[in-house]
Amino acid sequence: MSKPVATLTFLGAARTVTGSKFLLDLNERRLMVDAGMFQGAREWRRRNWDDFPVDPATITDLLITHAHMDHSGYIPALVKHGFHGRIHCTPQTRELTAIVLRDSANLQVNEARDAARGGYSKHNPPLPLYDEADVERSLPLFHDVAFDRDLDLGGGVHARFTRAGHILGSASIRVWLADDPQISVLFSGDLGRDQHPVLRRREEPEGATSVLIESTYGNREHPTGDEEDHEALAGLIRRTIARGGSVLIPAFAVDRTEILIKVLGEMQHAGRIPPVPIFINSPMGSAALDVYQGTGAHAELRADIDISALLNLPTLRDVRTKEESVALNRPAQPCIIISASGMATGGRVVHHLRHMLPDPRNAVVFTGYQALGTRGRSLVEGAKQIKMYGRYVPVKAEVLLDTAFSVHADAPELLEWLAALSPAPQVVYCVHGEPKSAEHLADTISEELGLMAVVPRYGEVVRL
Structure with missing residues (x-):
């Protein structure tokens, strides 16, 4: 009997710098890494209101790299529409995400009320994407994960969180199948700089067959x-x-x-x-x-x-x-x-x-x-x-x-992180960046590191 096809679907942060959402179908299990809210341009913000491409109830586990809105802000909307699985993150990410989500819900409710009173919304009535009750239903689903410990997600699927040095609690996440060494994916999350003003330097995770790397500053160097x-x-x-x-x-x-x-x-x-x-x-x-x-x-x-x-x-x-x-x-x-x-x-x-x-x-x-x-x-x-x-x-x-x-790694620091991975990836996906930034980083990865690097499209599905 043939094994189920393992796939990765890009549901956000693809040719844009917000809305990180990556769906993994592995061994008949369905996981998602990050559940960020789209921000910025209207064309992306509108996608927050789209029907989710899969039934949220079919997602068994959600893994969160860090607490920023563009990586965690969509969680209550998922719960509102049926997600009831486990949410895995570091303890500090859990604490900060609770703060971020409660603030987000309060802000949305107030903005919807103000828009209704002021008559400046195109929607009648203007509504929040989610409210405080949706946030409170989400918080009991969180489970703490320590850095550098293997997490058994069931069905032969494992994950490991490595300190990313971007904000407190931030992590890169490696997901793999125990019975198939060819199926492994590393999500960089947002990577910190070599010298963060407050936090210790990021640590290097184990490499993976497929790597998703942020490209926010993929075409720039930080000032000196x-x-x-x-x-x-x-x-x-x-x-x-x-x-x-x-x-x-x-x-x-x-x-x-x-x-x-x-x-x-x-x-x-x-x-x-x-x-x-x-x-x-x-x-x-x-x-x-x-x-x-x-x-x-x-x-x-x-x-x-x-x-x-x-x-x-x-x-x-x-x-x-x-x-x-x-x-x-x-x-x-x-x-x-x-x-x-x-x-x-x-x-x-x-x-x-x-x-x-x-x-x-x-x-x-x-x-x-x-x-x-x-x-x-x-x-x-x-x-x-x-x-x-x-x-x-x-x-x-x-x-x-x-x-x-900025506490995002710049282009040279991203290349340094990628070059240090062992084993080296077979394919690199440049995500979480505007098109020019992501494309520039992909070209540089190909030219300087000799790796295959691509910029995925929103909704694109690839086999692992």
Whole structure:
């Protein structure tokens, strides 16, 4: 009797940088690695609402590389439509994902309500993709997985999580069949840089026959020298404070907030920027800070990092209430505001943008990758007006993109990770990147490493 065909289906992060979802059919078992939400361009966001290509109830196990929305944000929608299997991830990913999903549900419910009241939605009535109840039904399905331990998923299918060094708890995941050495797949997840500001360096997993590698920065190298010292940011802060304005930093609540506090604190200590108040206006960011201070996080942190000491910065202020947040739209004195989301797609930061963008005294600083179709991408590309809550807002504030904050591996670091895999892969799939970035990385892999590398299409199915 012939063995069942083993297949891999690309249900997201294929020629786009969001929505990571990879379906594995192995030995009559159906697994999925990552369940990310599509963000950015409308054509991709609409896919969040499509009928899922397979019945979610037929998926036995879901493996999550890390907590960011584009890798975990679709989980409650899967559960809403019938998924009831096990969700495997590291303990820190579980903690952070719970924070991310609860915030996402709350944000969606509020946005749907505001759109209904304001009459600026094309849908009648506007609805959230999922709500808080869907999130709470999802959380009991999570199961903790330790790094570097074999996980038996049944049916001869095994998995192993290796530290990826991107954010706390992030992992690369290797899946294989015990009785067929030719059937093995390695998912890079998002890979951290060689030198992460807070976390220890990523570790090298065992190689696999097929490898999926992220390509967010597949055609770029991170800055070095003065740019890595964030002098452009320091200069902008000095200029803005001197003219009586405030600096708004849209930031990813998980990981980026910790790094920003570290850098801004060092700048203030060195006298590079004035000691103005620094407000953390993100409930999700504040909750994530608590996870980074937890005992379970210590093994992943760099030896020279004391998270508690970072948070004792004298000028740091934690904004918890809605009233405090509203007051920051017109701050009483020049200040720095760190608020989610990092691409300005939703959350408290959008309210701040609406009030701060029209004032030329102010400045807005983006510190990470800005996907196509997001407000952040429009602003860094020089938009003169931005639409928010059904109205256009003029952009008079100074805008800066500081790419030195990125904790994604760049092109040379991706190649280094791939070249170190043993055994070497038979085929490499470049995922989680915009087309030009993914295609450039695939070409470079072929030319420099001599490996077959392709950029898969959305919905494409390949045999393993």
